[in-house]
Amino acid sequence: MSRYILGLHAGHNASVAIGDESGILHAVQEERLTGEKNYWGFPRHAIAACMAHVGATRDDLLALTYGGNQVLCRYHSRQDVIEAYRRQSTFSGRIRQQVAIPLVLTLNPNYGQDKLRGHLAEVGLGDMPVAHYDHHLAHAATAYYGLRTSPSDKYLVLTCDGVGDNICASVRVWGDGQCEKLAETDQGDSLGSIYSWVTYGMGFVPLEHEYKLMGMGPYASDRAAQETAEVFRRYLWLRPDGLGFERTTHRKTNFLYRRLERDLRGMRFDYVCAGLQRFTEDLLSEWVQHAVRATGVRKVLAAGGVFMNVKANKRIAELPEVELFEAFPSCGDETLSLGAYYLEAARQYGDEAVQPLNHFYLADAPAEDDVLAAIEKSGFCYEKPDNIAEAVAELLTEGKPVARCAGSMEFGARALGNRSILADPRSQDVVRVINQMVKKRDFWMPFAPMVKEERQHDYIQNPKNLRSPFMMMTFDTRENFRDLIAAVHNADLTCRAQILSRGQNPAMHDILSAFERRTGRAVILNTSFNLHGYPIVRTATEALGVLRDSGLEHLQVGDYLVHKHGAGSNNGSPAR
Numbered sequence: 370m371s372r373y374i375l376g377l378h379a380g381h382n383a384s385v386a387i388g389d390e391s392g393i394l395h396a397v398q399e400e401r402l403t404g405e406k407n408y409w410g411f412p413r414h415a416i417a418a419c420m421a422h423v424g425a426t427r428d429d430l431l432a433l434t435y436g437g438n439q440v441l442c443r444y445h446s447r448q449d450v451i452e453a454y455r456r457q458s459t460f461s462g463r464i465r466q467q468v469a470i471p472l473v474l475t476l477n478p479n480y481g482q483d484k485l486r487g488h489l490a491e492v493g494l495g496d497m498p499v500a501h502y503d504h505h506l507a508h509a510a511t512a513y514y515g516l517r518t519s520p521s522d523k524y525l526v527l528t529c530d531g532v533g534d535n536i537c538a539s540v541r542v543w544g545d546g547q548c549e550k551l552a553e554t555d556q557g558d559s560l561g562s563i564y565s566w567v568t569y570g571m572g573f574v575p576l577e578h579e580y581k582l583m584g585m586g587p588y589a590s591d592r593a594a595q596e597t598a599e600v601f602r603r604y605l606w607l608r609p610d611g612l613g614f615e616r617t618t619h620r621k622t623n624f625l626y627r628r629l630e631r632d633l634r635g636m637r638f639d640y641v642c643a644g645l646q647r648f649t650e651d652l653l654s655e656w657v658q659h660a661v662r663a664t665g666v667r668k669v670l671a672a673g674g675v676f677m678n679v680k681a682n683k684r685i686a687e688l689p690e691v692e693l694f695e696a697f698p699s700c701g702d703e704t705l706s707l708g709a710y711y712l713e714a715a716r717q718y719g720d721e722a723v724q725p726l727n728h729f730y731l732a733d734a735p736a737e738d739d740v741l742a743a744i745e746k747s748g749f750c751y752e753k754p755d756n757i758a759e760a761v762a763e764l765l766t767e768g769k770p771v772a773r774c775a776g777s778m779e780f781g782a783r784a785l786g787n788r789s790i791l792a793d794p795r796s797q798d799v800v801r802v803i804n805q806m807v808k809k810r811d812f813w814m815p816f817a818p819m820v821k822e823e824r825q826h827d828y829i830q831n832p833k834n835l836r837s838p839f840m841m842m843t844f845d846t847r848e849n850f851r852d853l854i855a856a857v858h859n860a861d862l863t864c865r866a867q868i869l870s871r872g873q874n875p876a877m878h879d880i881l882s883a884f885e886r887r888t889g890r891a892v893i894l895n896t897s898f899n900l901h902g903y904p905i906v907r908t909a910t911e912a913l914g915v916l917r918d919s920g921l922e923h924l925q926v927g928d929y930l931v932h933k934h935g936a937g938s939n940n941g942s943p944a945r
Contacts, residue, residue, distance in 0.1 A: 371431040373423060374717065375416070376710035377499075378435070379442035379485060381450075381576055382407045382703040384780075385415035386710045386731070387423055389431075390717075392724035393710060395422040396731040396780050398703050400904040407577055410444035411488040422733065427493055434500040434713040436507035436705025438534050439474060440481030442488060450576055454569045457626055467624050474535060500713055504533030505553065505673070507708030511697040512670035513543045514711040515726040521545050525666040527657065530673035531561035531576070532623065533702070538673070540612050540660050546720045551664070552612035557621035558605060560614060560652060561675045566626050567645050571638065576674075582642040583678055584814045587860035589643035597644020598651065600632050606652065611659025614652070649675075650684045657685050667692035672708075674701040677782070679865050682842035686835055698729050698839030699781025728873045729839055730787055732778035735909040740927035743909040747917065751931045758876065760930055762883030764923050765793050765893060770803055772898050772924045774912035776876055779905070783840045784897035785867060786819060786877035788905045788912075790921070793884075794818055794853040794894040806920030809901035817865040818856035821881050821891040825868050828853060828892050837868040856894045867895060 373394075376386040386396035395418070400406050402414035420426070445453075456462030474480055482501065489495045502510075508528040517524060523544035530537060537559035540552040556562075564582070565575040573581055586594065605622055608615040616622055633641055653675070661667055669691050676682060676696040686694040697704060714723045744751050754760035757775075764771050770792040779785045790807065792799045794816075804810050817840055820828050829844035831837075837844070843863040846853070850862050857864045871878040885891040898912065899905045900919065906912045909926045916924045916933055924931040 371429055373425050373430050374432045374434060374710050374713045375419065375430055376434050376436065376706040376708070376713070377412065377416070378437070378702060378705040378709070379411045379440060379488070380437070380702055381409045381445070382701060383410055383412040383415065384703045384706045385412050385419045386706040387419040387425070388710050388714065390714070390722060393707060393726075393731060395419045395733075396707060397733075397778075398780070398904070401732070401778070401907045404903060405446075406902065406904050407447070409446075409450070411442045411485070413488070413492055416492055416494075418733070427497070430494075430497065431717065432500060432713050433489070433494060433497045434502065434709040435485065436502060436709035437504040438478055438482075438501050439504070440485045442481060442485055447574060447577070451569070451574060454566070454575055454626070457624070463624075478534070500709075500716075502709055502712045504705065505536050505539040507705045507712060508533070508672040508700065509539065509541050509543065510708040510711040510715075511700065511704050512672040512695075513548075514715065514723045515697050515707065516670050516695050517544075517725055520721045522668065523666050525660055525664055525669045527660065527669065527671045527676075528673040529560060529653070529671070529675040530701070531559055531565055532556040537561060538614060542664050542666055551660075552610070554613040554615075556623065558614040558616045559622045560605060560649065561673075562623035563601065563604060563625065563629075564645065564649065564675070566623075566629055567633075567641065570626065570629060570633070571641065580677065581811055581814065583646055583680055584811075584858070585639055585642035586646035586680070587643070587858060587863075588813060589637070589639040593637075593640040594643035594647040597636065597640045598647040599644075601645060601648035603632075604628075607655055607659065610663075611656065612663060614656070646680065649678060650681045653681050654684050654688060658688060658690055661688075661690040669694045670697070671695070672697040672700040672704070676700050676841075679841060679843045680863070683844065683863070686833065686842055693833070693835065694842075695836055696841040698726075698841055699783060700841075701782070703781060729780050729785060730777035730874065731780040732907070734777045735774060735927050737927055740909040740929060743913055744926065744929060744931055747913045747931070749913070749916070749931045749933060751929050753929050757925060757928050757930070758879035758883045761791070761880050761925055762887060765791060765884055766887045768793055768796060768799070769923055770799065770806065770921065772912065772916065772921050774898065774906055774909060774924065774926045775928070776874070778907055783867075784895065784905055785839065786869070786874050786895060788898045788907075789895045790898050791880070792855065792894040793888070794856040794892060795851070795890065797854050799855045799894065803896065807900060807915065808896060815858045815864070816856045816894050816896045817867065818853045818892050819867045819869055819877075819881065819895040821878070821885070822868050822870040824885075824891040825866070829864065829866050837866055838870065838873055840865050840867045852890050853892045853894070856892075
């Protein structure tokens with residue numbers, strides 16, 4: 370009997386999710402299986418992984434669904450993305466990007482669906498009909514179905530990104546079985562496009578490095594931020610009804626590069642970042658305020674790539690009009706596959722039957738046999754402690770960073786403990802140590818803390834008791850911020866906290882508790898476990914490869930502890 374729904378996204382940061390009436394059973398990004406960060410193209414490996422995880426064949430699929438009407442599934446490398454921005458400095462490039470491509474997409478609202486069907490045929494799914502859902506509806510569905518606490522409650526659901534299906538933002542009221550779209554904003558009035566163009570102009574990779582500009586922003590003065598924000602307000606603000614954006618220049622925001630280059634020439638880089646961030650926070654906050662007043666709905670859920678901006682999310686969450694705010698985890702296009710699943714699940718099983726997201730550990734866990742085989746092949750010293758949580762906590766207490774590859778892998782951009790590098794956040798020097806070892810992060814970018822839910826108020830200011838299990842907003846720290854100084858932004862003393870409950874990740878909670886017993890502090894530093902420029906590790910073999918190729922010394926992989934010192938001296942035998 371057919372039972373599974375397979376949700377697809379084949380564009381930037383391609384991904385696949387599979388689930389049934391009980392909820393999402395497995396989800397993975399193509400990047401984790403190819404080793405190419407933010408992989409753009411058809412996710413053939415992710416399809417195979419999801420099908421294999423549940424043991425499904427073509428006949429077991431109840432539905433095949435896609436998060437978008439337009440499909441851009443041609444492979445794009447990182448250099449292709451940069452080239453698409455660069456070519457707009459030439460006449461032919463501007464004709465292509467500003468006239469030809471928009472015209473084709475406007476005239477063909479189902480662009481690329483035939484190419485998608487061709488790729489599906491290659492993996493044995495070509496005869497299945499594909500249910501396509503609007504791009505922004507799919508984003509909204511992740512927020513509503515994934516984060517709602519009651520199907521009968523009404524939520525204000527906002528989406529905002531660069532562009533998807535010719536739209537860049539939307540406002541909906543969703544609840545009690547009804548979804549009402551109140552407003553949407555055309556792609557020519559895109560906040561996300563402005564942010565990505567400035568990212569490109571600053572020498573970073575658009576659609577990937579926007580967070581680096583956000584991180585630099587707090588280093589400039591408040592006056593500099595305000596003055597530079599006025600430059601961006603010349604391009605875009607709210608339309609009269611307050612429910613969408615409209616440009617205040619004749620040129621569409623996705624074609625503003627030459628204007629931006631002229632207006633920002635000669636400005637300090639930190640002023641530009643601060644002004645862009647201030648403008649973004651001001652615009653989004655006023656948008657939310659207008660939407661709350663127009664609808665009377667004070668519970669706000671959000672999705673779309675712009676809401677990856679954790680500092681803007683903080684501003685929104687603090688608004689007095691907002692009772693509750695939460696952004697869907699890793700809410701860029703990688704989660705469109707999950708949104709497609711949610712929408713099809715609601716159609717197949719009914720709105721109330723759709724299960725919310727309980728955690729984000731949606732991919733595979735390393736099997737013990739595979740772990741042991743990989744360790745023995747590596748030649749590193751290893752041990753299997755009686756209590757792995759106590760052993761990891763002991764290393765952390767000694768000031769030694771520990772990488773962790775254990776349990777089911779997280780989906781999306783944030784490492785949430787299972788594919789993480791952990792450290793004692795009280796030592797400021799640990800930032801330098803981890804960066805030299807493996808991360809190579811830009812000098813101004815902070816790491817993040819993981820804090821026990823029951824002691825969050827000892828470290829962060831969260832007066833509304835908002836959930837933050839997925840690191841989707843920042844918080845002000847308290848007077849004891851030095852207890853987590855290595856995981857705090859040095860300029861404004863905020864932190865992107867993961868508030869961890871035991872129910873979400875018991876094994877990681879045990880490590881945090883063991884560290885607390887030794888130090889009195891229920892907070893540790895958490896950053897993603899990957900080499901610079903590569904996706905987060907997936908398998909035991911990949912984890913051991915990063916251990917080998919970096920300065921890391923200690924790794925938990927499954928129930929084992931691996932130590933780099935003396936690698937090969939014991940020929941893979943347990944460490945003594």
